[in-house]
Amino acid sequence: MRALRVLISLLLAASLLLALPAAAFADDGEAFAVTVTVGEKATPVRALQDAYAGNLYLSLRDLSAALSGTAKQFRYNYMYSTQDGYSFFVHPGLEADNESSGSTFPAKSSVTYLALQRYKLYVDNQERKYYSFRDGSNLFLSLTDIELMLDLTAQAESETQLRFLVDQPFRPNPQTLREDGYFEAFNAIVLGDVTNGKLLFTSQSGRSFPIASLTKLMTYLLTMEAVEDGLVRLSDRVHISEAASALSKSADGIIKMEAGMELPLEELLTAMLLASSNESALAIAEHLAGSEDAFVQRMNARAKELGLKSAAFYTVHGLPVYLGESVPVKHQNLMSASDLFTLCGYLLAHHPQITEITSRQYAKLPTLDYTTANSNPMVFNMPGVTGLKTGNTNRAGFCLSVSMPQTVQGENHNLVLIMLGAESVDLRGQAAEILLRWAQENYMG
Secondary structure (H helix, E strand, O other), X not given: OHHXXXXXXXXXXXXXXXXXXOEOEHHHOOOEEEEEEEOOEEEEEEEEEEXXXXXXXXXXXXXXXXXXXXXXXXXXEEEXXXXXXXXEEEEEOOOOOOOOXXXXXXXOOOOEOOOOEOOEEEEXXXXXXXXXXXXXXXXXXXXXXXXXXXXXXXXXXXXXXXXEEOOOOOOOOHXXXXXXXXXXXXXXXXXXXXXXXXXXXXXXXXXXXXXXXHHHHHHHHHHHHHHXXXXXXXXXXXXXXXXXXXXXXXXXXXOXXXXXXXXXXXXXXXXXXXOOOHXXXXXXXXXXXXXXXXXXXXXXXXXXXXXXOOOEOOOOOOOOEEEOOOOOEEEOOEEEHHHHHHHHHHHHHHOOXXXXXXXXXXXXXXXXXXXXXXXOOHHHHXXXXXXXXXXXXXXXXXXXXXXXXXXXXXXXXXXXXXXXXXXXXXXXXXXXXXXXXXXXXXXXX
């Protein structure tokens, strides 16, 4: 934790407090001021610190004024409706239609716990998935996400000023990040080309860790192999058992299902991969093997056949299961990042149709009359990403598998990124985008 915060403070220039006279914006609670300098222009910008000193969030409204007239200028506006709530818009290349007040800001160095949410944010009319804080119509975004969104670099000139380099793309070097302790906030990482097996970046790749809903990739594999063998069809109607219905209505349920419902297997696969529906995974397993236990046995056997030596499955969806009597023992599905990389490569090579589901931002489940959003933020934030899966439990942390086809010297390749155990969901997304951009620039470029 300490090393991560030091990195954010130094590398991403987020430890920035100004001792200015308290005056304007006193109603902003914990808001204080930083000075954003671009060229010779210096502009005060409201800021907030979330949870820890140096974890900086900046006002997009104020930043729009600060960057006006530069190569990275953007117009900021919003809409509100009683049905959809707030939607925020960033229009790159357009001049700001709002100006900074020019007033002094309160000098506050206190830290607060922000109620971060994924508000509807559109950049150049494309939806993006970042965690942010809303103060009225003003949206505060983390400094790192701003650098990613606008593709520029911020530097701390001192403890009192932040300079934006609008002509310098945001490309932190993963090796520098490693040395500074950034990846201590993860259990394991693998980034590589599954087409030729070349690894570009690894961290604790061989150790087994809980994988949460990345489990569903194995559930999908066994299902598609059963379809391939003619044992089931995607059009099959799957019976929803009492167990699947009960799971759907529990704290771990995603889509409510009633016992006795008959749902298309294809629809359940979409719900399982995009919405991470645990009840869908259970219903599929019961349909294919008769019970979850029988399907789990198949998962473990297939993992051995594929050479995934670190794999240990206890459930079909990745939720923990308690075993034992007077002292319950909590078991979670385990796998190494390296073996997950292998599994993803096998899926993409033998069942590439998975990306027909996982590349979609939204999907309609007609039988359930349910619309689901893809839980993978990279599908929204990185053009060309085709999947694959997210997951999290308390023990597993925040996990992610990403596939991104690329062309290398005229040949088709596929980048795959595996991240296990990120300490926060926003950090998972930021680090994934940093690594994928770096790979595009240095390997694919």
